[in-house]
Amino acid sequence: GIQVEQSPPDLILQEGANSTLRCNFSDSVNNLQWFHQNPWGQLINLFYIPSGTKQNGRLSATTVATERYSLLYISSSQTTDSGVYFCAVVGNTGNQFYFGTGTSLTVIP
């Protein structure tokens, strides 16, 4: 299967700070999605981004498929951004979805 590594594993930010989360994957992919798991456990779609750059408010994401990584940017962080951020990929030849182990983000007031 595809190995998906996320960094950093843990991140603590002061409210208002910016951060960059990284997702590296070990093989070619044609699907990539970023998710946020809030402190109540709910998993929410953030970006479907197999390539290129997208922005949604304070969040943006960039995937460079040829170099096998994706970045999630959080600007002006808020306490509601706390939780775990996962990236997930699908390989070019498979039906399985592979998740990284996540980045746990804590934003303190």
Place this chain on the structure above:
Amino acid sequence: EAQVTQNPRYLITVTGKKLTVTCSQNMNHEYMSWYRQDPGLGLRQIYYSMNVEVTDKGDVPEGYKVSRKEKRNFPLILESPSPNQTSLYFCASSFLWGHLYGYTFGSGTRLTVV
């Protein structure tokens, strides 16, 4: 409202007592999947289904069964639960197999096996 509904949300059971966790989606999605989430291990796929009557094993299928008799439902069956199956379980669905776009998760089922 488009959603994936899992039941129950919480379940405590004893070793060996068969149980079923239900999953239903109202989006006419083809692809459905089950995951378990354990601390430090992220989300691991148990089984997935590409359509009715088409299921396949994920990374951690041992001790679990699934069925897909209708498009909307994808129950997870533990025939003889053991304590190492204590975990947080998620069902998810997407419009098309092999496609993460619009991937929607249920609210999760926290299972404890004693």
